[in-house]
Amino acid sequence: xxxxxxxxxxxxxxxxxxxxxxxxxxxxxxxxxxxxxxxxxxxxxxxxxxxxxxxxxxxxxxxxxxxxxxxxxxxxxxxxxxxxxxxxxxxxxxxxxxxxxxxxxxxxxxxxxxxxxxxxxxxxxxxxxxxxxxxxxxxxxxxxxxxxxxxxxxxxxxxxxxxxxxxxxxxxxxxxxxxxxxxxxxxxxxxxxxxxxxxxxxxxxxxxxxxxxxxxxxxxxxxxxxxxxxxxxxxxxxxxxxxxxxxxxxxxxxxxxxxxxxxxxxxxxxxxxxxxxxxxxxxxxxxxxxxxxxxxxxxxxxxxxxxxxxxxxxxxxxxxxxxxxxxxx
Ligand code: ADP
Ligand code: MG
Numbered sequence: 190x191x192x193x194x195x196x197x198x199x200x201x202x203x204x205x206x207x208x209x210x211x212x213x214x215x216x217x218x219x220x221x222x223x224x225x226x227x228x229x230x231x232x233x234x235x236x237x238x239x240x241x242x243x244x245x246x247x248x249x250x251x252x253x254x255x256x257x258x259x260x261x262x263x264x265x266x267x268x269x270x271x272x273x274x275x276x277x278x279x280x281x282x283x284x285x286x287x288x289x290x291x292x293x294x295x296x297x298x299x300x301x302x303x304x305x306x307x308x309x310x311x312x313x314x315x316x317x318x319x320x321x322x323x324x325x326x327x328x329x330x331x332x333x334x335x336x337x338x339x340x341x342x343x344x345x346x347x348x349x350x351x352x353x354x355x356x357x358x359x360x361x362x363x364x365x366x367x368x369x370x371x372x373x374x375x376x377x378x379x380x381x382x383x384x385x386x387x388x389x390x391x392x393x394x395x396x397x398x399x400x401x402x403x404x405x406x407x408x409x410x411x412x413x414x415x416x417x418x419x420x421x422x423x424x425x426x427x428x429x430x431x432x433x434x435x436x437x438x439x440x441x442x443x444x445x446x447x448x449x450x451x452x453x454x455x456x457x458x459x460x461x462x463x464x465x466x467x468x469x470x471x472x473x474x475x476x477x478x479x480x481x482x483x484x485x486x487x488x489x490x491x492x493x494x495x496x497x498x499x500x501x502x503x504x505x506x507x508x509x510x511x512x513x514x515x516x517x518x
Contacts, residue, residue: 218305229267237315251292258322263392264404267324274307332402337420341462353453355382390478402461423491452506
């Protein structure tokens with residue numbers, strides 16, 4: 190594989206910045222971290238057929254491979270700084286790479302994260318993309334999973350469930366991920382599956398307000414469960430407080446509209462907890478960040494995540510939280 194052609198194209202599109210002493214092109218990048226701040230470092234790998242449909246367009250794959258990592262930085266309350274990109278590709282396809290970079294760099298530029306290096310290798314099999322993202326957060330201000338306290342409100346941003354609805358429609362052969370959806374509803378959930386918006390501004394705005402935070406990649410219930418485990422607390426969600434967006438109701442992919450919202454995956458919204466005294470401050474912070482938020486329950490003493498309906502009856506998810514993009518999983 191002519192990997193040097195590919196690397197040259199990546200290098201040509203990488204940019205100089207004051208906090209990058211040396212970027213793409215040497216044996217390692219030289220970076221200048223902000224004084225006294227902690228570096229938040231995260232890596233996520235996307236495999237074709239597993240984390241995105243095999244036929245997904247390269248620009249969408251590029252966007253999503255960075256988005257899932259930026260979502261992790263958002264969930265830590267970190268300011269994005271730099272990233273590296275490891276590409277394992279079956280062949281040196283220049284057109285594929287250019288389109289991939291279009292999507293990747295569109296999001297990178299918007300988020301202020303710079304591509305400073307990576308690795309390019311050939312594999313036998315479909316593409317695998319691994320991104321490492323680095324961000325900065327002042328000491329003691331990171332939004333960790335282990336800070337939730339009994340009595341906290343539980344909040345969620347945006348409209349979880351959209352991506353799962355799109356995934357379900359794709360699995361049923363009712364959604365083509367390569368072209369705009371035939372209706373506004375279909376197109377909105379398609380975008381949410383292929384081009385999720387990492388909640389970076391919300392994560393930054395929640396510094397000093399949220400006690401605990403996680404991004405929802407494996408489903409709201411499962412990821413809230415991580416907060417509970419790490420914080421040694423339980424959670425009680427009120428079904429009547431959980432938003433089911435109108436588009437999800439109209440598309441009606443499941444008998445139970447709450448299944449997608451609570452147990453779907455791939456949403457990249459933030460779920461966080463905070464003291465009830467901060468309700469107004471949080472509403473203002475989310476508004477300033479341009480992100481909707483819903484208050485959906487409370488942290489309680491104990492363990493586990495419980496969902497109750499308006500009558501106090503327990504609700505259980507009708508399917509497992511996480512589903513892959515291959516037909517046989
Ligand atoms: P080495 O053999 O020292 O690992 P490489 O040939 O792998 O060097 O990479 C050369 C330069 O190109 C390095 O600076 C590396 O960070 C960069 N690079 C390689 N692949 C990518 C990629 N997919 N994205 C960004 N930078 C890359
Ligand atoms: Mg290398």
